[in-house]
Amino acid sequence: MRTRTWAPYALIAPTLLLMAVFLVYPIASVGWFSLRQHTVTQPWKNGFIGFENFRRMLFDDPLFWQSLVFSAKWVFVEVGLQLVLGLILALIVNETFIGRAVARSLVFSPWAVSGVLTTGIWILLYNPSTGVFQQLAQWGIGDPGTSVLGDPATVFPATVVTELWRGVPFFAILLLADLQTIPNDLYEAASVDGAGRWRRFISVTLPHLRDAIVLSTLLRAVWEFNNVDLIYTLTGGGPANQTTTLPLYVARKAVDSHDFGYGSALTMAGFVILLFFSILYLRLSKFGSRA
Amino acid sequence: MTQTLTRPETIVPPPPAPPRRKKHRDPSRFFRLHLPLVLYLLFTLIPFYWMLVFALRPAGETALVPWPITFEHFDTVWNGIGFGLFFQNSLIIALGTLVTVTVFALMGGYALARFKFRGQRVFLLALLCTQFIPGAMMLIPLFVIFKSAGLLNSLTGLIIADTAFQLPLALILMSGFVRNVPVELEEAAMVDGCSRLRAFFAVTLPQLRPALVAVGSFAFIGAWNNFLFALMFASKQDKFTLPVGLSYALGEFNTDFGALAAGGVVAAVPVVLVFAVVQRFLVQGLSAGAVKG
Numbered sequence: 001m002r003t004r005t006w007a008p009y010a011l012i013a014p015t016l017l018l019m020a021v022f023l024v025y026p027i028a029s030v031g032w033f034s035l036r037q038h039t040v041t042q043p044w045k046n047g048f049i050g051f052e053n054f055r056r057m058l059f060d061d062p063l064f065w066q067s068l069v070f071s072a073k074w075v076f077v078e079v080g081l082q083l084v085l086g087l088i089l090a091l092i093v094n095e096t097f098i099g100r101a102v103a104r105s106l107v108f109s110p111w112a113v114s115g116v117l118t119t120g121i122w123i124l125l126y127n128p129s130t131g132v133f134q135q136l137a138q139w140g141i142g143d144p145g146t147s148v149l150g151d152p153a154t155v156f157p158a159t160v161v162t163e164l165w166r167g168v169p170f171f172a173i174l175l176l177a178d179l180q181t182i183p184n185d186l187y188e189a190a191s192v193d194g195a196g197r198w199r200r201f202i203s204v205t206l207p208h209l210r211d212a213i214v215l216s217t218l219l220r221a222v223w224e225f226n227n228v229d230l231i232y233t234l235t236g237g238g239p240a241n242q243t244t245t246l247p248l249y250v251a252r253k254a255v256d257s258h259d260f261g262y263g264s265a266l267t268m269a270g271f272v273i274l275l276f277f278s279i280l281y282l283r284l285s286k287f288g289s290r291a
Numbered sequence: 292m293t294q295t296l297t298r299p300e301t302i303v304p305p306p307p308a309p310p311r312r313k314k315h316r317d318p319s320r321f322f323r324l325h326l327p328l329v330l331y332l333l334f335t336l337i338p339f340y341w342m343l344v345f346a347l348r349p350a351g352e353t354a355l356v357p358w359p360i361t362f363e364h365f366d367t368v369w370n371g372i373g374f375g376l377f378f379q380n381s382l383i384i385a386l387g388t389l390v391t392v393t394v395f396a397l398m399g400g401y402a403l404a405r406f407k408f409r410g411q412r413v414f415l416l417a418l419l420c421t422q423f424i425p426g427a428m429m430l431i432p433l434f435v436i437f438k439s440a441g442l443l444n445s446l447t448g449l450i451i452a453d454t455a456f457q458l459p460l461a462l463i464l465m466s467g468f469v470r471n472v473p474v475e476l477e478e479a480a481m482v483d484g485c486s487r488l489r490a491f492f493a494v495t496l497p498q499l500r501p502a503l504v505a506v507g508s509f510a511f512i513g514a515w516n517n518f519l520f521a522l523m524f525a526s527k528q529d530k531f532t533l534p535v536g537l538s539y540a541l542g543e544f545n546t547d548f549g550a551l552a553a554g555g556v557v558a559a560v561p562v563v564l565v566f567a568v569v570q571r572f573l574v575q576g577l578s579a580g581a582v583k584g
Binding site for chain 2: 005007008009011012014015016018019021022023025026027029030033088089092093095097101103104105106107108109110111112113114115116117119120121122123124125127130132135165173174176177178180219222225226228229233247248250251254255260263264266267270271274275278
C-alpha cells in the first residue's frame with residue numbers, strides 16, 4: 001500500500017493550498033499589521049510603530065478590557081447552559097417513544113438556522129409592540145411595552161436565551177451520537193449490581209461521554225468566543241457597549257473605523273487567549289488519556 | 292410483626308412486577324420524558340410559529356391564528372426587495388461550496404486514513420489548529436487578499452472563502468468515515484487486478500454514501516448561513532446573499548415585521564428541509580466513530 005509516496009501529497013494539495021493562502025498567510029499578516037499603524041482613511045500616517053498598538057490596548061483602552069470580560073462571561077454562561085440542556089435533551093431523545101424520529105428532527109432543527117435568521121426570528125418575538133411579551137400582557141402576564149433588548153437589565157439574558165435556542169441542538173446531536181455507542185450490556189450489568197437510574201447515569205453514561213463532552217465543549221467555547229453574527233445583528237454590541245465581545249470590537253474597528261493596525265493587535269490578543277485556554281483545558285481534562 | 296409480614300413478599304415474586312415491564316405504564320416517565328420533551332418542543336417551535344404567523348398575516352392584524360392568510364409579504368421581499376436574487380446567490384454559493392468541500396475532504400480524508408506519509412502528524416495538527424482561528428478576526432487580512440486577487444463582489448470568491456474555512460473540519464470528519472470502511476475490501480479488489488483508483492470508486496466510494504451526505508450537507512448549511520464573509524466581501528446589492536439581505540431588512544424595515552418574517556421563511560425553508568432529511572445520517576455517521584477522529 002505504501003509504494004507511490006507522492007499520492008497522499010497530491011490528495012492533500014488542494015487543502016494545503018487553501019489553508020496556506022486563507023489561514024496561514026492571514027495569521028502572519030495579522031502579526032505584521034499589529035506592529036504597524038495602518039488606517040485606510042489616513043494612509044499617510046501608516047508605518048511601523050513596534051508595540052505601540054499593544055501598549056494602547058493594554059493601558060489606554062478600557063473598551064478592550066470591558067469586551068474581554070464580557071466575552072468571558074458570554075462563553076462561560078452560553079457553553080455551560082448549552083452543555084447541560086444539550087445533555088438532558090440528548091438523554092430524552094435517546095429514549096424509545098412513539099414519534100421519536102419526528103421529535104428529533106424538530107428539536108434539532110434550530111441548529112441549521114443562521115445567526116442572522118435567529119436574530120430575525122427573535123426580534124419578532126421580543127419586539128415591544130407585537131411580540132410575545134405584548135401578547136402575554138394582553139393575557140394579564142407582565143407589563144405591556146416591555147423592550148427586553150433595550151433594557152440594560154434584560155439584554156444579557158435575552159441574548160443568552162436566543163443563542164441557546166440555536167446552540168443546544170449542537171450539543172444534543174454530538175452527545176446523542178456518542179450515547180448510541182454505549183453498549184447495552186454495561187447498563188444491564190449495572191442493573192444486576194443494583195444500580196438505580198441515577199447511579200447508572202453517573203457511573204456508566206457520564207464516563208463514556210467524557211471525551212465527547214470535552215471535545216464539544218472546547219469546540220463550542222471557541223465558536224461562541226468567535227460568535228459575531230448573532231450579537232452583531234441582535235444588539236450591535238449595545239446598549240452602551242454592554243454586549244460587545246472582543247471579536248465584535250475587532251469587526252467594528254475593521255468595518256467602521258478601518259483601523260487595521262489596532263484591529264490586528266486586538267486579534268493577536270484573541271489568538272493568544274484562545275490558544276492558552278485551549279491548551280489549559282485539554283491538559284486539565286486529560287483529554288484522550290482514557291486510551 | 293412487620294418483619295414477618297414483609298418477609299414472604301421478598302421471597303415470593305411480587306405480583307405487580309410483570310405489568311411494570313411495560314415501559315409506558317411507568318408513571319415517572321411522564322416527568323422524566325414527556326413533560327421536558329413537550330416543554331423543549333414548545334421552546335423550539337414557538338419562535339418558528341411566530342415567524343410563520345407574521346409572514347402570513349396581513350399587516351396591522353394581531354390574530355394568533357391568522358385567517359385568511361396572505362402572500363403579500365412574500366411578494367414584497369421576493370420581488371420588491373430582491374430576495375429572489377439573494378436566494379439565487381445563496382444557492383449558487385452553497386452548492387459550489389458543497390461540491391468543493393466534499394471533493395477536497397474526500398481526497399484529503401482518504402490520504403489521512405489510508406496512507407502513512409511524512410508530515411502526516413503535522414498536517415493533522417494544523418487541521419485541528421485551524422478550529423481555533425476566528426473567522427471574524429481574520430476579516431482584515433482576508434479583505435486585503437480578496438481585494439488584491441480581484442475576488443471582491445464575486446460569488447466565486449465567497450465559495451473559495453467558505454471552502455477554505457470549512458474544509459479542515461470536513462476533512463477530519465471524512466477521514467474518520469474512510470477509516471471505518473474496511474481496507475481489506477479495497478485490497479481484495481486490488482489483488483483482483485483493479486488499480487487503486489478503480490478499487491476506490493468501485494468498492495470504497497459506495498460505502499461512503501452516508502458520509503458524503505453528512506459532510507456535504509454540513510458544507511451546504513454552513514455556506515448558506517455564512518454572514519460575515521458575504522457582508523464584507525460582497526457589498527454590491529446584486530451579489531447579496533440571504534443573510535446579508537436579512538441583516539439589512541433588520542435595520543431598514545424595522546417596522547415592517549411582515550417582510551422580515553417572510554424573508555426569514557425564505558432563508559429558513561431550504562436548510563431546515565435539508566437538515567430534516569440528513570439529521571439521521573448525521574447522528575449515525577457521528578456515532579460510527581467519526582467524533583473521535
